[in-house]
Amino acid sequence: MINCYSKHNRYQEALDIFHEMKSRGIIPDEVTIATVISACAHLGALDQGKEMHLFVMDNRFDLDVYIGSALIDMYAKCGVLERALVVFFKLYEKNLFCWSSVLDGLAFHGHAKEVLYMFDKMEKEKLEPNGVIFLNVLAACTHAGFVEEGRKKFLDMTCKYSILPKIEHYGCMVDLFSRAGLLDEALELIRNMRVEPNAVVWGTLLGGCKLHKNLEIAQVAADSLNILEPNNSGHFTLLINMYAEGNRWSDVARIRRKMKERGVEKICAGSSWIEVTKKMHQFAACDKYHPALDAIYSVLDVLDSQLKQRGCAPPQFEFILLDC
Template sequence: MSVKYVRRTTNFNRFSIPKPLQNHESFTQTQTIANQVKRCSTLKELECIYATMIKTNANQDCFLINQFITSCTTMFHCTDYAILSLTQMKEPNVFVYNALIKGFVHCAHPLKALQFYMLMLRANVFPTSYTFSSLIKACTLLLGISFGKAVHGHIWKYGFDAHVFVQTALIDFYSNLNKISESRRVFDEMPERDVFSWTTMVSAYVRDGYLCSATRLFDEMPEKNIATWNTMIDGYARLGNVGAAELLFNEMPAKDIISWTTMITCYSQNKQFREALYVFNDMKTNGFSPDEVTISSVISACAHLGALDLGKEIHLYLMQNGFNLDVYIGSALIDMYAKCGSLDRSLSVFFKLQEKNLFCWNSIIEGLAVHGFANEALAMFDRMETEKINPNGVTFISILSACTHAGLVKEGLRRFQSMTRKYSISPELEHYGCMVDLLSKSGLLGDALELIRNMKFQPNAVIWGALLGGCKLHRNLEIADIAVKELMVLEPNNSGYYTLLLNMYAEVNRWTEVTKIRVAMKELGIEKRCPGSSWIEMERKIYQFAASDQSHPASEEIYLLLAELDRQMKLAGYRPQLGSIL
């Protein structure tokens, strides 16, 4: 037994772990800790793992600390633990510093990113290309041209002046600070460019409004990717050049979801809502599924067209495909249902939203105001204040409009004054327009005229037009004449104002003035504008029509129905007022 015991002891003492196996076990342990760090769902868990790392001396492992700092900053926006972990290291390498600098940028602490870059240099740790990409973003957040130029100098110093990725970041930095000539200089000095560099320079021109330069560079590009085409389409859309955007869109060799969404948004922003819906249908036909941005644009188009059935379909699509009903889609749905006349659905969407921002509150207040529920709109405004949501200028346009619809003069004046006194919101032309409309419709034409004359802004045609509308309602020819004279200067070719004044004189049989206005219109060459038009949705199609329009296939049936309605109205004793028809 003693021999056996000796053998066992001897074998045990001589046993040693081969180096490759040691490295394998160390690698396995490192990966285990790294995976634990990545899987952390709370900051407390991450703190416990770091405590374990200190016990096992793993807090000196640069790879693990890199992972730890990344988790601290990107997952939990906590920079304190990240700084602590670096300061407790004996020899942190450049990757650890890079993670911390990037983390500061992600957590919106750009100045700290630059400070730790300086500490890194003092520790004789030299930067990499990833260091500079984060530093350039930090300078962009600071809007600091001097910081950016200093970093640019270090890029030259450390030999990254030919690095494509770093130079591309510099192009973007300078363009963000409206230094387009510096962007172009960096671009021209690049010894090598990739398609991303070209696209960034094109995007810089578009962002700063130099679309001609962007177009020339776009034409010179040796290779274009989808992002380049999308950038140009977006540039033309911003300038309202729908034709050029449409041409590029049709010429694209390949499209992605951003391409389709950009074109839909282009049409919507330029009030071509039917075209936006056509492109949306084409997108689905081509096998592309819409995302949240696409859906928001399409819902907005439905709202402007009054396409309730299509709006309902899109809402159903959202629910069936698991879309998150966030504040952007939520506010778009609220607005769409309200504008399409379905206030109940609008309120239903509003109250079902788990999170509501100012856009949601503004949409529902406007919806209530437009439908004539002034007291409910005011109550919703008070509820919004209770929820600690501060109103903006758009909110007050809806509130003042609600007061106008209900004739709530005192309430309107009180809310108008509270803008500056309580919320420090300076009234804009639109707010004055609402107040002039409120006072004018209530018969306080003298007060409305005084408000216009005491404005800090030069009144526009909308404000004088609101006053003129009140004059028509209350038959005040004296102030109407003042309003029309101002409108003749602002919009000399608008026949509507002349016609309105002409009708007012005709109503009181002042035919001499009627003749004078007609002669003046003839001498100035003012003709009646093209008639207004309306839209109607039938079987998921949008039809546009004007008065006496017979272009619709069912126009004969429509006019027969109108004739029957006219007959029934006459039987009911209705007689139209013809005083304003010459």
């Protein structure tokens, strides 16, 4: 049951079943423990993750590669990278799952130099990286702006290790080039991909065009996005903002008309989770269904008033441009 809930992204139910299992005096095995720790990681439930780590030590479970990699991933996802590294270095045996977990954690928290150092260390230990490892490395290079290092690792992946790039690898490289302003190179890479570029790849290029104010390539990306995701308001909104910044109001009006004709409306963002007193709460922008709705909005109103009193009110023009 725990494994089934976890595989279907119902992590809170997985934790509930585990607690019921403990209350009945049933001792879990290593696989179950690793699954529950992974559920804590996905929920960002640090306190419950710590309890699982303590449970492992109190019951003298072996810190094997499965439990170890799950703990590394949990601590990293919950923002406690130091503990993740402590667990990693305590492992007697380290397989690719362990290396992937620690590289992912370092990359997620922006430690690109450390990612490259650990990757080199892994290679020296004669472990051959896989596509997931390279994805972590490329993501680190992307967020740090390490263009040359990213190019080299992408080339090593394809030539040295004969790993065929997946859409995620291409996406990282497009993101790397786009952030650096190398929009022509990003567009060329997209056109020469071995797989069909998806909306994420084109959206990444569009975001780079917004950052570097390149309307010409932005229109190319937007045309592809209109085919792939004709009802996605985010792409339209981004292009509207770019035209507005260039005072091209006729284009702004044209896109808004197109949105209206297609019935495209802005949608709220996805939901998020927060842990409060060991209980997980789900919330989202525009949320009107949370049981503590009135109390939450009351606090938000107070915070909004305090921000305005201190001169921290957001600029109104941003809301005008986004009001499609």
